[in-house]
Amino acid sequence: MKRVILTLATCLTIGFGFAQVFTTEISAHFSKESEKDMYNIHFPSAYGFTTLHHLDNVMMDNTKAMVFTKYDQAMKAGETMTFNLPKLGLRASNLQEVIEIDGQLVVLSTVMDKKSAKHNLNAQIYSNENMSVSENKVIASFLIEKYSKSGFYNITISPNNTKFAIVANMPFIKKTQEKVMIWVYDMQLNLLWEQSQTLDYESDRSYD
Numbered sequence: 001m002k003r004v005i006l007t008l009a010t011c012l013t014i015g016f017g018f019a020q021v022f023t024t025e026i027s028a029h030f031s032k033e034s035e036k037d038m039y040n041i042h043f044p045s046a047y048g049f050t051t052l053h054h055l056d057n058v059m060m061d062n063t064k065a066m067v068f069t070k071y072d073q074a075m076k077a078g079e080t081m082t083f084n085l086p087k088l089g090l091r092a093s094n095l096q097e098v099i100e101i102d103g104q105l106v107v108l109s110t111v112m113d114k115k116s117a118k119h120n121l122n123a124q125i126y127s128n129e130n131m132s133v134s135e136n137k138v139i140a141s142f143l144i145e146k147y148s149k150s151g152f153y154n155i156t157i158s159p160n161n162t163k164f165a166i167v168a169n170m171p172f173i174k175k176t177q178e179k180v181m182i183w184v185y186d187m188q189l190n191l192l193w194e195q196s197q198t199l200d201y202e203s204d205r206s207y208d
Contacts, residue, residue: 028075042100043128048072050128052105057094064092066107068131079131086122086136089113093122097155099164101187103128106164108139112150119144121153121166123189139191140166140183149173162186170203178203 030039030051040052053067064085070078085093086109093109105126112119121140126133144150151171157164163186170179178199184192 040098042098042105043103046073048078052098054095062087062090062092064094064109066095068126068128070128070131081131081133083124083133085109085111086124087111088118088120089115093120096121096153099157099161099187101161104187106187106189107133108155110153112144112147114144114147117143117145119150119153119168119171121168123185125189137189139185139189140168140181142168142170142181144171163192173203176203177201 032039034055036055036057038054038056041049042052043050048071051067051069051071053069054065065082066085067080067082069080072078085095085107087093088111091111091113093111095107096110097106097108099106099108105128107124107126109122109124110120111122118141120138123137123139124133124135140153142151149171151169154167154169155164156167163184166183166185168181170181178201179196180199181194181196183194186192
C-alpha cells in the first residue's frame with residue numbers, strides 16, 4: 001500500500017510539473033470605432049466563424065445596416081454581405097433578437113410608425129451557407145396612436161430551440177386593465193398559435 005501511495009504521489013508531482021508549462025497565442029481582434037459599434041459571433045467551428053456587425057440604435061439616412069462577414073480559423077476575413085432591416089413608412093426597424101439555429105439566423109426587428117398607426121415585429125432568415133436573407137415577414141402587429149404609448153415586445157426562445165414566443169404588452173390606456181397578445185412560431189416562421197388576454201391589474205406604461 002505504501003508503494004502504491006508513493007507511486008501515485010510521484011505521478012501527481014510529475015503531472016503538475018508538466019501541467020504548469022503552457023503557452024498562449026494571441027489572434028487578431030476587432031477594433032470598435034464607437035460604443036455603438038456592435039459585433040456578435042455566430043456559427044463558431046474549427047474552421048472559422050461568422051460575425052454580425054451593426055450600429056446599435058443609430059439612425060442614419062433612415063437605414064439600419066446588418067453586415068455579415070465570414071472569417072477563417074486565422075481570423076482572416078472572407079465573404080461579406082450587407083442588408084438593411086425593413087422599414088415602416090420612413091422609419092427603419094431596430095434589431096430586437098437574433099436566434100441561431102441549424103446554419104441559419106432568425107433576425108427579429110421591431111418598428112413603429114405613427115402615420116401607419118402600427119407597431120410591427122419583423123422576421124428575416126439569414127442562411128450562412130449561401131449568405132442570403134429571406135424576404136421580410138411581419139409576424140406580430142398591433143395598433144398605436146402615439147409613440148409615447150406604443151407598447152412593447154418581449155421574445156422568449158424554447159429550451160430546445162424549436163420555437164419562440166412573442167409577448168406584446170398593448171399600449172397604455174388610462175383606467176383600463178393591462179392587455180397582452182401572444183404569438184408562438186416555429187423556426188421556419190410558421191405560426192403555431194396566438195391569443196390575447198386581459199390581465200387582472202391596471203394598464204401601465206411599462207412592466208418588468
